[in-house]
Amino acid sequence: MSVTIKRVLLWQTEIQDKPGALSAVLEPLAQAGLDLHAVMNRCIPGRRGRATVEILPRSGRRASALARAAGFSQSRTEALLVEGINRPGLAYAVANSIAWAGISLRFLSAQSVGEHYSALLGFRTPTERRKGESLIRKVAADADEATSGEPAPQ
Numbered sequence: 001m002s003v004t005i006k007r008v009l010l011w012q013t014e015i016q017d018k019p020g021a022l023s024a025v026l027e028p029l030a031q032a033g034l035d036l037h038a039v040m041n042r043c044i045p046g047r048r049g050r051a052t053v054e055i056l057p058r059s060g061r062r063a064s065a066l067a068r069a070a071g072f073s074q075s076r077t078e079a080l081l082v083e084g085i086n087r088p089g090l091a092y093a094v095a096n097s098i099a100w101a102g103i104s105l106r107f108l109s110a111q112s113v114g115e116h117y118s119a120l121l122g123f124r125t126p127t128e129r130r131k132g133e134s135l136i137r138k139v140a141a142d143a144d145e146a147t148s149g150e151p152a153p154q
């Protein structure tokens with residue numbers, strides 16, 4: 001199967017929505033040499049002048065300590081990091097499968113580089129995250145079967 005799925009812990013903080021605020025909150029992490037897999041910054045609807053920043057450190061206790069020291073707290077969002085070989089229509093297939101299961105995603109952030117993709121998906125509950133993981137595995141297996149012509153392993 002051309003997909004890896006891993007439950008991940010996001011860290012978040014709230015900042016002012018103004019020039020320089022994002023770089024200021026990321027500066028101590030960069031100075032400490034923390035390797036970040038993802039950074040997401042967005043305005044908070046209904047809260048003029050406020051934004052949220054979420055980060056996904058690459059690993060470990062040191063990352064947790066550095067994130068806390070920089071003012072981040074653990075996000076309550078149940079998140080999955082999904083990586084694999086990109087296929088046309090894959091994001092749609094994942095979103096459609098999750099929608100048909102009655103799950104509303106908190107967020108989906110995906111990008112491809114060359115033939116590979118990386119996606120972060122946020123769920124409301126552990127149950128929805130586990131169901132989402134199962135659905136993503138099925139979609140990936142179906143995509144593998146469609147490209148190889150061989151049935152996916154069950």
